[in-house]
Amino acid sequence: MLFALFFGAGNLIFPAMLGQSAGTNLWSANAGFLLTGVGLPLIGVMALGFSGKDDLQSLASRAHPVFGIVFTIVLYLAIGPLFAIPRAGTVSYEIGVKPFLSEGVGGLPLLIFTIIFFGVACFFSLKPGKIVDIIGKVLTPVKIGSIGILVVVAVVAPIGEFKAPLEAYETNSFFKGFQEGYLTMDTLASFVFGIMIINAIREKGATTRKQIIGVCGAATLITATVLGVFYTALAYMGASSVSELGYLDNGGAVLASVSNYYFGSFGGVFLGIMITVACLTTSIGLIIACSTFFHQLFPKVSYKAIAVILSAFSALVANIGLTQLIAVSVPVLTAIYPLAIVLIVLTFLHPLFKGHPVVYQGSLLLTFIVSLFDGLGAAGVKIQAVDSAFTQLLPLYSVGLGWVVPAIIGGIVGYIVVLLRAGTVLNRPSK
Secondary structure: OHHHHHOOHHHHHHHHHHHHHHHHHHHHHHHHHHHHHHHHHHHHHHHHHHHOOOOHHHHHOOOOHHHHHHHHHHHHHHHHHHOHHHHHHHHHHHHHOHHHOOOOOOOHHHHHHHHHHHHHHHHHHOOHHHHHHHHHHHHHHHHHHHHHHHHHHHHHOOOOOOOOOOHHHOOOHHHHHHHHHHHHOHHHHHHHHHHHHHHHHHHOOOOOHHHHHHHHHHHHHHHHHHHHHHHHHHHHHHHHHHHHHOOOOOHHHHHHHHHHHHHOHHHHHHHHHHHHHHHHHHHHHHHHHHHHHHHHHOOOOOHHHHHHHHHHHHHHHHOOOHHHHHHHHHHHHHHHHHHHHHHHHHHHHOOOOOOOHHHHHHHHHHHHHHHHHHHHHHOOOOOHHHHHHHHHHOOOHHHOOOOHHHHHHHHHHHHHHHHHHHHHHHHOOOO
């Protein structure tokens, strides 16, 4: 179930595109991608189990209740109806349907497809109690089998030799791959999918925190292994395709061209089924998670009504097209992703500083200041004075990780404040 939930639209298209772009620097770029595309998401699932919290809002509220609700709403909107859910439908259409249509057909086919796609996703999401059986026992084997055939063939009989990397991957390819992992949105989704996994574990009979962490650890280890193998194979497939197919516009085009290369006309149908199943499983999981959250936030609105509304809205947003969706999502993800990473780290360190909110606040605040300007820069709104100052003062800023040192400093300063407050109390004259 965990593999099926994580392995959606972005997980197919981004590794393939990374491989094409990285070329001979594939292995370092892929290592960075695996860190944010596999490692951090699954650590996020473990963090939720480790924390003992039942939802993201209560976990994020360790910093402050206002941060808890705002961050949770933004995250659910990002991985839900604004970006991730619509992207799943659009990717399915771009790869599974569009190649079989003549040019100039307009937007009607996309509209019809998204209505059907999100209608099916909505139907399954209305039965959340059966999600483990539906995804785990039915859709996951289909997904693994279909994708497995393509990647095995691509690795056993590669199309050609690796080419030189594109400019973005000539230097610091590891950090470039690290940032590309943001686009999967999986670290953000880990907070949501983690709740679903923990609830599923409890429904299967686990009662203690130790049991939950144990089963969760086993599930994440298996998932990490399978995801890592598939991502690496897809990246390898992309890197080996350039010599024969040339540089293509996006990961979807890479998958379509490679599938056609190996399987001919049948490849298009095969790939379309593979993509649609992969995207559908993720969409179902996200609709369930988002509907559950917003129903808790607005209890007067029924779960089913919210699921229908989110599905319809996602279908509407999907019709703006894949390119536009990715372009809009990049600045938002650049701004909020570091916050999610820092929150995961602080969750594991929570016992060391005894959960004092000021430690969370200091670390997250300085992280957000830097990541906000990173997000603005990704949107094309670069404030030159701030950018120059950050470049000179912050290590790793030039590779998109300028928030790391401020996050550490903020946490340390917060802990010093805690110690000073404790010292003031201890040294206060007794009355």
